[in-house]
Amino acid sequence: PAPFYLDCDTGIDDALALAYLLASPHADVRGIGSVSGNVSAAVGARNTLDLLQLAGHAHIPVALGSHDPLAGSFQGGAPHVHGTNGIGEVSLTTAAAALAPETAPEMLVRLAHEHPGTLKVLAIGPLTNIAEALRLDPELPQLVDEITIMGGAALAPGNITRVAEANIANDPEAAAVVLSADWKITLVPLDVTMANVLEESHRQELLASTEAVPLALGEMLGYYFRFYEGIYGRACSAMHDPLAAALAVGAVSAAVAPVVRVEVDTSSGPGRGQTICELRGLYMDYPEQPGARCRVVLSLTDDFAPHLVETLLSFSAESTT
Numbered sequence: 001p002a003p004f005y006l007d008c009d010t011g012i013d014d015a016l017a018l019a020y021l022l023a024s025p026h027a028d029v030r031g032i033g034s035v036s037g038n039v040s041a042a043v044g045a046r047n048t049l050d051l052l053q054l055a056g057h058a059h060i061p062v063a064l065g066s067h068d069p070l071a072g073s074f075q076g077g078a079p080h081v082h083g084t085n086g087i088g089e090v091s092l093t094t095a096a097a098a099l100a101p102e103t104a105p106e107m108l109v110r111l112a113h114e115h116p117g118t119l120k121v122l123a124i125g126p127l128t129n130i131a132e133a134l135r136l137d138p139e140l141p142q143l144v145d146e147i148t149i150m151g152g153a154a155l156a157p158g159n160i161t162r163v164a165e166a167n168i169a170n171d172p173e174a175a176a177v178v179l180s181a182d183w184k185i186t187l188v189p190l191d192v193t194m195a196n197v198l199e200e201s202h203r204q205e206l207l208a209s210t211e212a213v214p215l216a217l218g219e220m221l222g223y224y225f226r227f228y229e230g231i232y233g234r235a236c237s238a239m240h241d242p243l244a245a246a247l248a249v250g251a252v253s254a255a256v257a258p259v260v261r262v263e264v265d266t267s268s269g270p271g272r273g274q275t276i277c278e279l280r281g282l283y284m285d286y287p288e289q290p291g292a293r294c295r296v297v298l299s300l301t302d303d304f305a306p307h308l309v310e311t312l313l314s315f316s317a318e319s320t321t
């Protein structure tokens with residue numbers, strides 16, 4: 001399995017992505033950084049520690065990351081989507097483990113040096129920690145194998161403004177730094193995450209599990225489904241972060257995923273936080289642009305939900321430490 005650094009704002013779908021990575025035979029999670037997004041960085045770190053304990057992976061270090069974006073300040077998160085505690089008001093036993101004695105950007109830089117050329121980065125929150133890690137060590141792009149980012153909206157509408165997705169909108173300056181760095185990037189935008197949903201029947205499969213982790217995830221999803229019912233008109237939800245995790249480990253395949261140049265709007269106008277993707281090549285013969293390094297996943301070859309549920313249900317006491 002590949003060594004992974006996970007950067008997250010845990011978050012219901014972040015919790016699913018974390019559990020997916022822990023259950024995946026293709027990933028070895030070496031460290032997790034927390035960033036403000038769905039909840040504050042501190043609350044997200046608490047949720048992450050508690051989930052790791054529930055999963056029997058309390059040995060994985062969790063580092064506190066940035067509370068505020070590069071410009072401005074944390075706006076209070078998304079309690080209407082994820083609950084006031086970030087995990088759908090589900091109560092987990094408080095973990096005994098303490099936070100790591102390093103910041104999240106420091107952890108990322110350390111892991112990149114410990115695993116040169118092989119570390120995979122999965123970023124499923126605002127990109128503040130990743131931008132700060134690039135400032136700490138400008139060689140980071142040469143050390144990291146690849147970075148997968150859940151964020152942005154290529155051709156789809158935004159979910160925070162008309163054009164901006166939450167992870168990018170919460171720190172556009174950081175996203176601009178990360179998306180313009182010279183590394184192999186896969187962007188997993190709303191175009192594909194909103195099109196791949198988890199249904200109530202899938203949630204019931206998780207709730208029928210005798211394992212604590214799938215059961216807790218099924219309970220959290222009850223809260224998430226109520227928010228998404230207002231969008232889809234039925235009990236189901238988008239699968240943003242776990243889909244990015246599955247693409248990062250290579251367990252699902254993209255159907256349409258052009259490698260293009262992506263710019264982030266950092267203006268203060270209505271476009272702030274938009275990911276402007278050079279997609280003219282989709283419908284005309286358009287030459288590759290300088291700086292085209294970002295693989296933008298627009299669709300999948302297969303339905304994602306059955307794979308996600310199967311992987312989460314494979315979580316068992318035997319597979320944990």
Ligand code: BDR
Pocket residue numbers: 011012013014037038078081124125150159165166167240241
């Ligand atoms: C993204 O924003 C957060 O609310 C989710 O956890 C996901 O990472 C979706 O826009």
Ligand code: CA
Pocket residue numbers: 008009010011013014037038124125241
């Ligand atoms: Ca997230």
